[in-house]
Amino acid sequence: MAHITKEKLVELLNKDLGLEYTAMVQYTQHQGVLKGAMYQSMQKELIIHAQEELQHATILAGQISYLGGVPTVDMPHAKISGDNVTMLQQDLDGENDAITRYIARIRQAEELDLYHLAQQLRNILAVEQEHAMDLEQALGK
DSSP, X not given: OOSSXXXXXXXXXXXXXXXXXXHHHHHHHHHHHOOSGGGHHHHHHHHHHHHHHHHHHHHHXXXXXXXXXXXXXXXXXXOOOSSHHHXXXXXXXXXXXXXXXXXXXXXXXXHTTOHHHHHHHHHHHHHXXXXXXXXXXXXXX
């Protein structure tokens, strides 16, 4: 017997969707205020990250709709800072949270035999892991 219902999964996916919106906004804001020659390449990378977060949001919205839900327009507030390192750490924290959530979401989708959804989530997870690697490198971790 499943420990999660399709309705609960849709609710969780909507929370993920809201966080993808937040990530897109946060990356957009951070790339605009990141300062210094040493961060020029990272500014360009953050623009790419923002675009990829929009792709994730689009995928999630489609999956939520397919599962009978209504994609949310609600999102948590983005984190901002005037300090370059703090901004990048905020972004890394968000990516690490996303990685944890998507690993759980893949298991939940498979528990409900939603293998198509699990594959879409794996694709998103792979990109989130790349984002985390980019940020760790920029932070010297």
